[in-house]
Amino acid sequence: MEYISTTTTSKPIPIPRRDPAATGRLLLTLLVLLLVWPGLHFSELDPGVLFDSDSTRAMSSLFSDAWPPAHSAYFLQLVAGATLETIAIAIAGITLALPLAAITSLVATRALSRSASERNGKPSFVGRSLRWPVRTLLIVLRSVPEIVWALLFVRGVGLGPTAGVLAIAICYSGMLGKVYTEIFESVDGRPAQALLGAGASRLSAFTYGMLPNAAQELVSYTIYRWECALRASVVMGFVGAGGLGQQLELSLRMFAGSEVVTILLVFLLLVLAADTISRWLRERLG
Template identity: 70%
Template sequence: MLSRRPRDPAALPRLLITLLALLLLWPGLQLSELDLRVLVDGDNARSMGSFLAGFWPPAHDGEFLALLGRATLETLAIATAGMALALLIALPASLLASRALSLSALHRGGRPAWWANLARWPVRGVLIFLRSVPEIVWALLFVRAVGLGPTAGVLAIAITYAGMLGKVYAEIFESVDPRPGRALLLAGSGRLSAFAYGVLPGASGEMLSYSVYRWECAIRASVVMGFVGAGGLGQQIDLSLRMFAGGEVASMLITFLLLVLLADQLSRLLRARLL
């Protein structure tokens, strides 16, 4: 007699979770007024087709390629300079927000005192505020403050990514083995020395991996912020779209694709070499 196949005990919870997700998704689709039929509507399809037809052939004259090269280098510079400034803010902020080097936790079984946790909340609140405002909003504010150009993009990336990096770095510091850092603190070492020799060696791999990923994101963000006047490829794409120069837009989109692929390959190389 064939034995009956065992019943999956998690089948009913999975089904209920799936139904709950669908129930929550439906009001969201209704509020967003998503209607995919507009993509195949006759007039819209013809307009989209004529718009895309202007993308071929991509622009490739010498004067435009020189402009494209400058915009590409500007995009890379915005992302890299913004990340550098973000690191200068994120590293000290993450040390202040982390419990990894808490002196009050040394003799309390690893649990910091309540007043120590309370003292960290102002720093954590600042990091929450920095990352809660999207970088494009910061870019709009800085464009008004410092004018059009890459400076607004650099500052926007620096502020937003400082909040993101600071939060994640603090969590990484708390996730590594705390015993080396605590042993150094108990031996009379300063907090910076305990961090450099007890915490950083175990956290450097994850920090590097996340930092490289955020640099890739910064490249994409710098292009988006160009649409509000923050320089780089995004600003040139916006100008070409306004002039209905589809060939120029196609060339810049291809360049942006190659730029993202280059950043991805560079991040893979760094992870393989250093992690």
């Protein structure tokens, strides 16, 4: 043990030679390794397959003509139409998800319960009977990935953007509703509870007591989910839900590397534009 002294009269301060938290960090590292190793084992992850002769041959044949990117007028017209379709799928899906998310979040939150304003107030039987089924519904909606919903809707309504819109609307209503509920329960609920205590309706308490405090977080998360919907609409195109993903899947089937590069570049520009728009909206509405 070493000692250090700041003055001639003060007592020396002992400095430990080893980190006192080293044992805890070591145990935490071992725990992480124990959790990661089964995941790597059961997922059968093998990075060496990327350098296998068959894999390298397939990738070489795909990207042998990747440059320059395809830029014929006909193909660019197809990509432009698919891009507009992708944007429309994301906007329409989020628009349909918002009403269901808003209604379910208002029912699921306890922040607008009159019993919450009472000390040690217990939720009423009617409140529990409404909230728990709605919370269960939100879990079901968001537990199934949007691409699985897209597969189901493709079987039901056929190929095209309709399946993608419905898939985003169903899945994202569960995600938005769950996060909206948490936002309502995390903001300062005293103004809303004061209005409820004064005899105001729950709608009035929400509009004037809770919504002003939660508006910024609601807008920020909704914009973020729209960005995610834009990316998801591309992925869902691989199962026939329209948009850039469907065109990309067709180009991959034909091993048209130049077309693949063009579509990837357009998608990159689309994501950059969405990020710029969302940042601008957050600054304007924040």
